[in-house]
Amino acid sequence: MLNKVDQNIQKLPLSFYTRKDVLLIAKELLGKLLVTCFDNKITTARIVETEAYNGITDKASHAYGGRKTNRNRIMYANGGHTYVYLCYGIHHLFNVVTNREEIPHAVLIRAAEPVTGIPEMLQRTQKIKPDHTLTRGPGNVSKALGISTLHSGFSLLEDIIFIADDGFVPEETSILSTPRIGVDYAGQDVLLPYRFIIKDNPFVSGKKK
DNA sequence: CTGACGATTCACT
């Protein structure tokens, strides 16, 4: 099952993030492990839902039209960095910066399945027992893993926040691509199938269930 | 300095 962890986990190398095809990276992040290590507490979750933000031509992206502000400048850094952004004044959204310097691609992690450190996640989210709401939705993923805007700009090659491969590869037939969520302001780009999910996984966010 | 708004969530009907 998805929550089995192999002993040998391998941190993804810089070369994974610096590739040009952000859609491919978003798809390949499905099934990978997102690991955080704060205060000596390790929490791990398997990624089951991602969204790609495709640079300056993507109306849904913060970097649309080459916009560069104090908030989003980390998107213009080299691949392999974190970009954490506060939404609605409350929710911390965790993104992975991809491609090379000056090319602002990013992948939003929208949902994950808890693997290790579940007691810590429960404490952070003030929940009594784990259920499918623990890490469903981008705001909840960050909360459970203890990620906040303070962690924006971190390198995924360090040991604080990183993404690892434990050899798990989702079935090709279990991967679906769909339009993105919550980007109605993006005009025609709303329709782009830039969201990748693992089919039938209870942690995937969205309208149904 | 001011006003408008959001890559969402949760409580409630």
Add this chain to the structure above:
DNA sequence: GTGAATCGTCAGC
């Protein structure tokens, strides 16, 4: 299924 909460960020004055 619907609607309100809530505050940092950004653009404009």
